[in-house]
Amino acid sequence: MAINYSEKIPNNVDLAHDRTLQRALEHWQPHFLQWWHEMGPSDFERADVYLRTATSVDAKGWATYGAVKMPDYRWGIFLADQQPDRKIGFGDQMGQPAWQQVPGEHRSTLRRLIVTQGDTEPASVEQQRMLGHLCPSLYDLRNLFQINVEEGRHLWAMVYLLHAYFGRDGREEAEELLARHSGDADKPRILTTFNEPISDWLSLYCFTYFTDRDGKYQLKSFAESGFDPLSRTCRFMLTEEAHHMFVGETGIGRVVKRTLEVMKELGTDDPARIRAHGAVDLPLLQKYLNFWCSSSLDLFGSEISSNAAASFANGLKGRPDESQYEDHVLRDVSLKLDTPEGAQEVPMLNALNEVMRESYLKDCEIGLKRWNRAIERAGHEFRLTLPSSRFRRAIGSWVGLPVGPDGKLLPKDEYERRLYEWVPSPEDKAFVKSLMQKVVEPGKMAAWIAPPDRGINNLPIDYEYVHLA
């Protein structure tokens, strides 16, 4: 269905026919714009940015490109088309018609799931708000802003559900989504990873590679939900999300490419010399991968979780790509989990966070293979790896244990002594920060990163993707 842009709030949910809802959302809209003004990208409100805007939710119309000032971006409510006679595809009520309204008994759980997802969207915009001042190129600056406006729209997606289906509590939650702020001492964002500052572009690429990919897995599991409006909302969000991970994967790939050029030029793999030449040595990149991968793994929750079991059994949250599995009820199966106390047989329903985490890690491997191929082709032995999922756990059965990135338990003092071999030290961060010099001449790249293979929407790399006012 086409998106109606003639209304104050662009939408494809026929908002004009629900005046109460329309009024409530029109009341929230100025609060959102005020939030964007205060917490969105700092200082770029007058720049013309080459952004894509959705005009319909099908493959043809969801990406229309043009120069837009970010505050004029048309944030709105876009749901994937309804599938006629959709049935619940998993859990104890499998085969029943999907719900078009919130079942009373699942109301508070669904609200919590939607609020937790919704909270991450504006949080990431807040985390990234200063990055524009340090951009390695106009191409990258444009990608950052595209991600930022889309995360803003993802907030709209969740706020629509809260307003349309959760009455007064929903409206209150929608206000709270604008009141919490990333890193705020009194009112922080709900999840820890979304309170970590992102003050350099290497962290941004890692964040979009690992943390946006967590987002993809969460959205995929909600796309399976028996609550049909949530499923339809998330299905459309996934099309936007793919670009965010593209920015992460190609961003890290370009860092690797540039580093390999410098290594070749200097004829060395000595990190000190590579750094002196203004590039990111591969062991340093590995530390950033370790940090953001382990931090993002916590987002999946505890390995053993009765909440995850209930959400699945009740049809609220499925597994990503539920249809690839044979058993959709999971009442008679178990999974063997490695815990610090040894192997443990756990009912599959209770181990679903771990199932999700494992498929997420497999997805994360794809980029590493590509980067490692480039390193191998350049004739180097070094390989980038993912840290063990037991490393740096802040949640679950491995919480707080001194485990190295290889997954082995270490004496606590050794772990503490060696931690900065594995994650960025204050000196590493200061070095990366020192590389971040703003480059805004069309087609030019900062010295620590290679140009992309191609531009956006078939435009040349030296196109003026952001026209600074």
Ligand SMILES: [Fe+2]
């Ligand atoms: Fe998002």
Ligand SMILES: [Fe+2]
């Ligand atoms: Fe995202």
